[in-house]
Amino acid sequence: MATKSLGNPFDADTSLTHTNDCSCRLCQAESVNPGGLSDDQRLALLEQQAEQGEGHSQSAKAGGMSFDSSDDLLDRAVESAIVRGVFGHNDTSRRNFIRLMGGGTLATVLGSMIPLEKVKAAVKESMGPLEKTKLKVGFVPITCATPIIMAQPMGFYAKYGLDVDVIKTAGWAVARDMSLNGEYDASHMLTPMPLAMSMGAGSTATPYIMPAVENINGQAIVLHNKHKDKRDPKQWKGFKFGVPFDYSMHNFLLRYYVAEHGLDPDQDIQIRVVPPPEMVANLRAGNLDGYLSPDPFNQRAVFEKIGFLHILTKDIWEGHPCCAFACSQKFATEMPNTYAALFRAIVDATHFSAKAENREEIARAISPKNYLNQPEVVVRQVLTGRYVDGLEEKIYDVPDRIDFDPFPWHSMAVWILTQMKRWGYISGDVDYKKIAEQVYVASETGKVMEELGYTPPATTYKKHIIMGKTFDYNEPEEYINSFAIKRV
Amino acid sequence: MASLNMKATLLSLLLLLVGLGIWEAMNQAPAASTGLSEYERMMGGADQEARVPPPSQVFSHAWDELSDPFYDAGPNDKGIGIQLAYSLYRVLTGYLAAALIAIPLGFVIGMSPLMHKALNPFIQVLRPISPLAWMPLALFIIRDSEGSAIFVIFICSIWPMLINTAFGVANVRTDWIKVARTHELSPLKTAFLVILPAAAPTILTGMRISIGIAWLVIVAAEMLVGGTGIGYYVWNEWNNLDLNSVIFSILMIGLVGMLLDMTLAAVTKLVQYED
Known part of the structure; x- marks a missing residue:
């Protein structure tokens, strides 16, 4: 078990500020000079390090x-x-x-x-002692999963005594089945999935809980380069779009976006489910005209000169949730201590990811084959928000292009449920708040955030503004009825 | 005769070289542009279009992969040797399980016209189902991705073996069975001493077809469930649009498939007989 920052505190030769297998110049030099370094030597090394821009x-x-x-x-x-x-x-x-x-x-x-x-x-x-230390956590190789993935190479799981294997998964349906099978102890999911699974929409009903949101924002609508002149969604009739999964924010945001522009997402365009990693290949083959997909595949389309970024989803709904960390209710009840440790590791990692100064280091850690398997320059553009859009020859700086915030707002769950009902994924009377509160365990998340020294919000509901339209979580049915295009 | 073989080999080599030469010439990347601006680096270089990598690149990549085939850099990044071993393990497990059921059952069907008529409708309905169509059901019932992959191999390799065994057994020359009967051999002894050797070439042909299909199917199955195996390797490199690795793995899949086929062809030769 590699453990960060847990050097022996009673040893004069051990630094507690750096990890014990730190690779910075100072630590390297100290490990070869057991007698320690003089202050001048230290200063010189630190200066060298700062000049090279190396971290520890x-x-x-x-x-x-x-x-x-x-x-x-x-x-x-x-x-x-x-x-x-x-x-x-x-x-x-x-x-x-x-x-x-x-x-x-x-x-x-x-x-x-x-x-x-x-x-x-x-x-x-x-x-309490951990019931199980060796865990398997599934992820789909996209930047939304950043906290779940980087917690492994950057030692967040180890910090809480866990030995976690993060397993790459081919798509959401497989991630869902592997979680239902119990092959994964917990998994990276899309925020609507645990709601749908708990209600039995699209799978057998199994109580799922979602302790933490992973990322907010961070998606985009990408169009094929041949559509550079069709920037008005009204011109998109007959287009074929890819979304990663039926029960995804991508699907609901794309539907919302085109419907606001007067297109019926079921009649005027075609929406297909395509696993994120296969988006770029399908766009190149002309199988899709565009997609609303997770990164790095939006940026990868630009990098491959196949498509361009039409709009970032943060410009549709600033601060929308996207991916989540979820596990079965059973796992949380049967292994409370393991669950608590995993939960803390995730919240901690999510906060670490939220800091802009850590993003480059994270991009480096998660780009290799074992994790995202993408060129680092692509992942870095997504995470730092310093990117090109494939349209104009300029570099954009949008630091909150993707952001990370673990707090699972109940009002977000209510919004997702209204959209599931709006598009006919669920029918009948829905007790919005009850389901939201049962699946999104916001009060637990708040407690963990507090313990780890972060400030959770005081309420679990808030108003959201999506494309200029306010969503009132107290009036979900009225909200659905206010739309012209719907399936109810 | 020897000169014909020689000529054929020479011609094969010549065709290969010409093919590779054209491929190489058509896909030359423009001269490496140094000093890219930040914008150009973000746009993936100054090259206007992605292209198929030339064979020289594929070979140098293949050399890198093959010089360290068993590295293990975490659960999602293992060497090509390990991936192939995972696939072979799944194929052989599913295949052997299928053989254990298909060959005895084929005997029963081949020896008894009643069983043949009774079971035939089931076989005819189940046989044409694409093995991958079983995958969602298998995942749901078996609740294990490894088990599901093996099940898919099992279900796709069972039919050729079953049908060929039944056919081979039913078509053993009746004279031979009559001779066995005049020697008062028990039905079991007849089956092992007369029918089995007589039907062996047909049975092995079925087994050879099966291993070929199993190897075809494992790649698709692993692309679907992921995790490990050569199918996962192809999928993972497809994610990264890394055609070098995709072409390399296509070659490896072909090579291993050929080895599997050659092994069974050699076994078939052992049991061949002349009337």
């Missing part, structure tokens, strides 16, 4: 420290936190102190002042 990411090779059990790992985490606290989180003074007095002295002194064993026991009680 964990080296790609897993390795470093191993713990015999999750208990040992927790012990170390507690010791580390207390020692850091005592020295006011100043690693230099901690190391100087230990050089002078010895790590053993520090341990004894601390032990006499703080009941370390009791603290450790209390921490373990609140977490």
Whole structure:
């Protein structure tokens, strides 16, 4: 188990600010000079590093420290936190102190002042031992899954004592079946999927929960280059569009978008389900005129000079949810501690992904074959929002082209349900709020966010504005009836 | 005779070289442009259109892959050798399970006209079903992607073996069976000592057809469920629109399929007899 930032706090030669198998110049130099470095040497190295723009990411090779059990790992985490606290989180003074007095002295002194064993026991009680540490989490290779994927190479799962294999999946139907089978403990899904699965729309009804949204925004409508002159959706009659899945935000946003422009998505255009990885090949073959799909396949179409970005979905609904992290109710009930650890790892990773300064590093971590298998330059354009659109010879800067926010708003679930009803995926009376609250466990997400030091929103419902039209979550039926084009 | 073989080989080589030469010449990438601007790099280079990679690129890529066929860089990135091994394991498991059922059942159908008539409608309905059509049902019932892939192989390889066995057994020369009867051999002994050797060439032909179909189907099945195997490898490289790897894997699939076929052809030769 490779573990970040859990070096022995009683050792003067271990830095607690860097990971223990850190590849930065400072750590490399320290590992060859066991005697330590002089302050001047340190400064010189740091300057070199800053000039080269290198970070101190964990080296790609897993390795470093191993713990015999999750208990040992927790012990170390507690010791580390207390020692850091005592020295006011100043690693230099901690190391100087230990050089002078010895790590053993520090341990004894601390032990006499703080009941370390009791603290450790209390921490373990609140977490409980993990029922299972080796997990399989499915993902579809798209940038929406960024937090789920990068939590593996960047050590977020390991930080919570989990050994997670992230398994690439060919499409949403397979991801759904693998989750229903129990082959995956949890999976990357689309935000409407757990709602549909819980209601038995398009599958057998199985109670699913969605603890966290992965990304907001980050999709786009792409058109084939031959349609460069057809930028008005009214000219799209007879077009064939691809969406990744029936129960996807992509499908609902595309339907909403064309309907607002007066086209009936069932009559005037054709919408086909195409797994995201196959979008570009189908666009090239002329099988599709365009698609509303997850990235990196929008940017990849531009990169391959096959298509152009017609509109980013953030310009349809600013802050719309897209992909989610979901698991069965059964997994959460039968393995509460494992579920809690996985949940925390995901929330933590999602917040890390939300920070613009981490995006380039993430693009580097998730582009290789084992994860997205895409050219890094494509993934970087998506994640940093510094991109080209295939239309004009200029570079755009839209930092929130894709963003990450784990909070599963109940009002978003209600919106999704209204669209499922609007287009005839579900019928009859729908208890919107009840289903939303049962599947999107927002209060739990709020608690976890708080524990990890983030601020959750105070409410779980809010008003959304989609293409200038306000959605009132209190009046779902009236909302549906307000549309001219619908199937009810 | 020897000179004819020699000439044929020479001609094959010549055709190959001409073919590769044309392919190489038609797909030359424009001279590597250095010093791309940031815009050009984001647009995927100055080259206006993506093209099929020339054979020299495919071969150099094949060399890279084949020089380290068993690397394992995580659950979604394994060497070509490991992927082929996964596919072969699935094919052989499904195939052997099919053989275990098809050959005895084929004997029963071939020896008993009653069973033949009774089972024939089922066989005729089930046989033409595309094996991949079973996949969603298999995933739902077996609840395991590995098991489902093996089941699909099983179901596609069972029919040629079953039908060929039944046909071979039914067409053993009646004289031979009569001779066995005059020697007062038990039905079981007749089956093993007379019918089996007599029908063996037909049975093996069925087995040879089956392994060919199984190898065709595994690629499609693995593209569908993903995870591991040569089909997944093709799919994963398709995601990345990496034609080098796709062409390389097409060659590998052909090569392994040929080896499987040659193995069964060699076994068929062992049981061949002259009337």
